[in-house]
């Protein structure tokens with residue numbers, strides 16, 4: 001590969017100046033026009049029939065313009081399974097579900113009116129544990145499951161609460177266990193967590209007098225929002241415009257479509273007005289996606305030499321009240337169910353189960369944190385029982401080039417062993433440092449979870465002065481997409497990054513991108529942009545060749561001018577090329593330069609419904625985390641002495657931003673390892689603010705030693721692959737492995753709060 | 766509508782007089798009335814620090830202060846740090862160290878850091894941790910933030 005100029009350098013973030021000066025616009029910072037404010041009335045029971053909604057008092061409240069209930073618009077929405085009501089219709093399925101929405105002239109009036117709405121419920125028995133909920137006699141939460149529209153790669157069981165049963169069968173599981181010298185079986189539990197981006201969910205909607213719907217949204221994926229709204233409200237797509245702003249953190253909770261539909265029917269009643277809804281912190285925590293809890297049973301068979309011969313994984317996921325998106329997490333965890341290891345015989349059953357808890361949905365890691373927690377903990381158990389070094393067990397079974405995943409997909413471009421070795425060396429693996437000190441390592445893998453045809457596209461306009469506009473449909477939520485994508489464009493066009501303009505999307509003007517999720521944008525959008533740049537370059541050469549009367553193959557472009565390699569005196573500036581007419585005659589040559597590029601994966605397939613075999617991964621990203629802890633036996637407090645993280649980025653497009661992602665994911669992982677657990681009491685979310693739901697802050701964040709490994713991704717743009725989600729995955733098991741090393745106590749769940757650790761120490765005595 | 770009270774104050778160096786609603790928070794007043802939207806709202810109950818501004822030299826969560834309390838005081842918001850288009854050294858340091866990702870916590874974080882450097886020109890890691898512990902960054906830019914604040918203090 002030719003020497004890279006821009007890719008691989010830490011250029012300054014495109015959004016840097018705006019973000020440090022407070023001028024970066026998030027949606028709440030934009031003035032859009034005359035405004036009405038919306039607030040939701042939320043259910044006070046977790047499962048119940050709506051007997052009566054009395055709106056009279058609320059309607060009479062000063063400032064109230066309109067109130068709508070589920071009866072007024074029984075539309076449903078969903079990314080994979082269309083099961084979700086915007087407003088509860090006839091029954092509520094979780095505590096806090098919106099049952100009515102008020103529009104008023106001030107936020108205060110809307111909030112006051114909400115208090116005046118009276119709702120009568122007939123409570124139904126609720127189910128809050130998915131293991132109970134999947135039993136045949138459990139109260140059914142979605143009576144209509146059999147009639148819901150669904151993408152045909154999911155397998156619900158109508159008449160039950162099972163929204164998806166993903167099955168995977170690889171090799172011969174009986175043979176695998178027969179070959180094993182040792183069989184280990186354990187249960188694991190991962191609780192719900194919340195994304196808590198500092199910017200909550202927000203949307204503003206205008207129904208124009210001409211019938212055009214404009215949506216400003218914190219959504220991660222404007223094109224998917226447009227597509228889902230078009231379907232749900234039966235509006236042609238060209239009549240919906242979704243405008244993105246900077247997003248104040250997403251982490252999955254702003255994927256799909258969420259709050260926009262709540263205000264669309266209100267906006268329709270008041271054409272020309274902007275109807276805005278802003279979730280407060282409590283609403284954001286309780287009324288948007290929550291990471292699904294996972295109850296799992298994992299059984300592995302292993303030979304004396306440490307080789308794992310069989311793996312049987314049963315996963316029961318708490319999908320919550322609506323599983324429109326969650327069904328795919330369950331699928332992704334299923335098809336990835338061997339983690340970063342090459343295991344020949346696998347039997348996996350992964351169930352997405354409705355409960356009356358908050359809605360389950362995507363979170364950074366998309367099922368991998370939860371599923372690989374079990375794998376990475378069980379490897380420790382294997383090592384212990386075989387009296388082997390757990391690092392060695394990982395090395396023996398870890399995927400290499402040519403290994404197959406649980407789904408039977410062959411992985412290329414892998415150096416998992418280097419990731420493991422890097423963190424092991426960093427933390428001084430093998431050296432025991434003291435009585436209550438311990439070290440732990442865990443590994444990870446993840447591919448983007450996306451449909452096999454999730455597409456991407458890009459347009460590049462070259463200006464008359466040789467500067468360029470890159471137009472794409474990906475969103476900027478902190479990951480640094482604008483910068484990385486500009487660098488790819490710069491590299492391909494040979495135009496400096498500071499001569500490239502790039503903005504967040506607006507579906508009326510920017511081309512299609514499926515979703516900004518799954519760490520896929522660097523790869524998908526990066527490929528589209530590279531292709532668009534190549535297309536633009538082709539046009540530049542075409543015009544230059546005509547202009548200079550020189551064959552194209554003799555020409556080269558240095559970012560400013562095209563010249564003949566045979567005679568550098570034969571040259572045309574980019575401005576002359578952009579002017580596009582022959583100087584002597586004034587004859588036109590070809591129009592303004594507009595490069596177009598698109599991308600749709602060609603290496604992915606659907607999976608066999610019975611065996612789950614196929615190619616679900618666009619690319620696979622590996623990594624590892626190493627931790628050294630010291631535990632205070634009196635208090636159960638875990639002190640992180642060392643934290644090392646390695647991720648294989650293929651080619652770091654911008655090393656500084658790669659490290660940012662690596663740090664961010666590691667810190668989020670550490671936060672879940674030590675503090676985070678959403679607590680429910682019969683569906684009522686108990687910790688709904690930052691005091692009760694603690695997350696990492698600067699004072700408890702240790703120094704992280706970070707390592708970018710670069711095993712180029714053959715088909716990624718300049719060898720790059722996405723890494724945003726991955727660093728989170730191995731942190732919790734690495735911490736638990738270290739605590740286990742320190743205390744000799746096994747933890748099959750987290751967070752490892754002082755209380756939990758202290759209790760375990762006490763019980764072990 | 767609600768009762769209003771006249772207040773006088775300075776904001777980012779300029780004298781201002783306004784009528785404010787009695788129950789309005791300083792955060793809402795800054796954003797909705799002064800149109801200084803760099804100050805962010807993340808919780809409105811004093812838990813996240815996104816709304817941090819400097820009031821008479823001290824960092825405060827503007828969601829916990831009433832707008833009427835601004836009377837007679839000096840307010841500095843993130844918009845006040847840039848002088849004649851020139852970034853403050855702490856803003857520059859945040860850029861150099863990539864001490865933000867989504868940028869939503871950033872104005873509050875920078876204001877807390879600014880206030881720290883006013884009172885402790887050469888802070889230790891511990892000083893930084895303590896001063897910024899009320900500013901949550903879910904993107905996890907803490908390590909870069911620590912480095913940025915330290916490097917700004919050295920200049």
Ligand code: FES
Pocket residue numbers: 805806807808809810811812813814815816817826827828829
């Ligand atoms: S908005 Fe003021 S502290 Fe969170």
Ligand code: FES
Pocket residue numbers: 198248249478864865866867868869870871901902903904905906
């Ligand atoms: S940069 Fe996103 S919350 Fe701090």
